[in-house]
Amino acid sequence: MKIKVCGLKQPDNIEAIIALQPDYMGFICYGISPRFIADLPVDVLDRLPQAIQKTGVFVNDSLENISLLIKEYNFDAVQLHGYENPEFCEALKKRVTVLKAFGVDEGFDFEQLNPYAGKVDYFLFDTKTPKHGGSGLTFNWDILDKYKMDLPFFLSGGLSPDNIEQVLQIKHPQFYGVDLNSRFETAPGVKDIEKLSKAFELLRQSATNEI
Numbered sequence: 101m102k103i104k105v106c107g108l109k110q111p112d113n114i115e116a117i118i119a120l121q122p123d124y125m126g127f128i129c130y131g132i133s134p135r136f137i138a139d140l141p142v143d144v145l146d147r148l149p150q151a152i153q154k155t156g157v158f159v160n161d162s163l164e165n166i167s168l169l170i171k172e173y174n175f176d177a178v179q180l181h182g183y184e185n186p187e188f189c190e191a192l193k194k195r196v197t198v199l200k201a202f203g204v205d206e207g208f209d210f211e212q213l214n215p216y217a218g219k220v221d222y223f224l225f226d227t228k229t230p231k232h233g234g235s236g237l238t239f240n241w242d243i244l245d246k247y248k249m250d251l252p253f254f255l256s257g258g259l260s261p262d263n264i265e266q267v268l269q270i271k272h273p274q275f276y277g278v279d280l281n282s283r284f285e286t287a288p289g290v291k292d293i294e295k296l297s298k299a300f301e302l303l304r305q306s307a308t309n310e311i
């Protein structure tokens with residue numbers, strides 16, 4: 101199980117999370133988010149070990165701006181939370197790993213994902229809200245049984261210390277990773293290291309038990 105921690109913007113907090121060795125760290129490049137990285141110095145991200153995938157999170161941004169920020173922050177991956185179409189994703193996939201996020205609700209139609217086959221690396225299933233992400237709300241995970249493609253996915257949307265044990269009960273063959281964000285915070289963009297450590301322990305313990 102891969103672990104992504106998202107929405108980081110404070111250098112000391114970022115250092116503490118590096119020590120937990122997540123697989124991905126996410127940086128919000130969306131101006132209206134309370135987790136927007138704003139003028140986070142590039143050298144803070146340069147200190148991330150290579151094993152951690154530096155991920156820029158975007159919402160309906162232009163290819164030009166995303167490309168600029170990939171270059172500036174040396175992102176390994178992008179997570180796209182808006183209405184980015186398959187061709188847009190494909191253009192980015194030539195340069196970085198692409199996680200395409202979809203907001204899921206009870207009526208979510210998994211057929212709409214078909215055109216993205218081969219054009220993204222992973223799907224990320226989040227809860228559908230007008231905010232595009234970072235809502236802290238969960239969706240009904242039973243609906244994931246309807247997902248039949250062979251592309252792996254991350255689960256996100258309101259994952260928290262209170263539901264991580266339930267997350268571990270999800271047995272979908274394409275369930276690849278979790279994205280931990282707002283429900284692990286002391287303030288927007290600042291993660292609670294103790295809460296994260298406990299979740300990492302549970303997630304890693306379960307991965308060991310599966311071997």
Ligand SMILES: O=C(O)c1ccccc1N[C@@H]1O[C@H](COP(=O)(O)O)[C@@H](O)[C@H]1O
Nearest residue numbers: 106133233234235236256257258281282
């Ligand atoms: O965190 C944000 O502020 C954010 C804003 C816009 C797009 C995505 C954002 N974060 C991503 O949202 C999901 C769900 O987060 P949460 O657990 O519900 O807080 C997660 O994948 C973040 O990467």
